[in-house]
Amino acid sequence: MRKEYDAFDRRIAYAFFLLLFTIIAVIGLIFRIVLLAPPFAVSAYLITVGHRGRFSEPDGILVSYFAVIVITTAFHITIGTGPISLYLTTIAVSAIITFTRYSHPPAIALAIFSYIVHSDIAFVGSSLIVVALLVVSDFLIHRIAK
Numbered sequence: 001m002r003k004e005y006d007a008f009d010r011r012i013a014y015a016f017f018l019l020l021f022t023i024i025a026v027i028g029l030i031f032r033i034v035l036l037a038p039p040f041a042v043s044a045y046l047i048t049v050g051h052r053g054r055f056s057e058p059d060g061i062l063v064s065y066f067a068v069i070v071i072t073t074a075f076h077i078t079i080g081t082g083p084i085s086l087y088l089t090t091i092a093v094s095a096i097i098t099f100t101r102y103s104h105p106p107a108i109a110l111a112i113f114s115y116i117v118h119s120d121i122a123f124v125g126s127s128l129i130v131v132a133l134l135v136v137s138d139f140l141i142h143r144i145a146k
Contacts, residue, residue, distance in 0.1 A: 010049065012144075013048045013049045013051065013141075014048070014049060016048040016137070016141060017044055017045050017048040017049055020044035020047075020048060020133070020134070020137055021037075021041050021044055021045075023133060024037050024040045024041060024044060024130055024133070025037050027126055027129055027130055027133075028126065030126075031122045031125060031126040032122065033117045033119070033122050033123065033126060035113055035116050035117065036110070036113050036114075036117065036123070036126060036127070036130075038109065038113070039106040039107075039109035039110040039113055040106070040110070040130045040134070042105075042106040042109065043056075043061060043065075043104065043106045043134055044134060044137070046104075046106070047061070047134055047137060047138040047141065048137070048141060051138075051141055051142070051145060052138075052142065054103065055103055055104055055105055056104070056138070057102075057104075058135050058138045058139070059102060060097075060101070060102045060103055060104040061104050061131065061134055061135060061138070062102075062131065062135060063096075063100070063102035063104075064093070064096065064097050064102050064103070064104040064106075064107035065104070065107055065110065065127060065131045066131070067092075067093060067096045067102075067107065068089075068093055068107050068110045068111045068114065068127070069123075069124055069127050069128070071089050071092050071093060071111070072089050072111055072114040072115075072120075072123070073120055073123075073124060075088060075089050076114075076120050077120075081115055085115070086112065086115045089111045089112075089114070089115075090108060090111055090112060093107050093108055093111045094108055110127070
């Protein structure tokens, strides 16, 4: 772990994770898609407890989740929500996080969970809100950890 994080107490990091997870769960309840909470909870954990690690860089979170939102929405509209679309989405998202510097593995889980939701508006809306929450939280945690 980096020096800046060493000063940041793990108990405080875990408390931030619990706060973020609670907010994510409430957002899931509001949008009535509580199944999206697991991939977002992993992201919340990575940016709090695993702060600024290999898979928790803010630009990786932004790019990978925006890629999921765009790819799943495009495939839902053009191909539908069947298994072929699910497989293609998973392959596309995994290629992005594997072959670019924007590696954030929970994006693959989010892509899969988007097919369980079956509501593009609820998926996109809740995803954008949570991504914004995660990036702002990462910024605040980074400021506190300094």
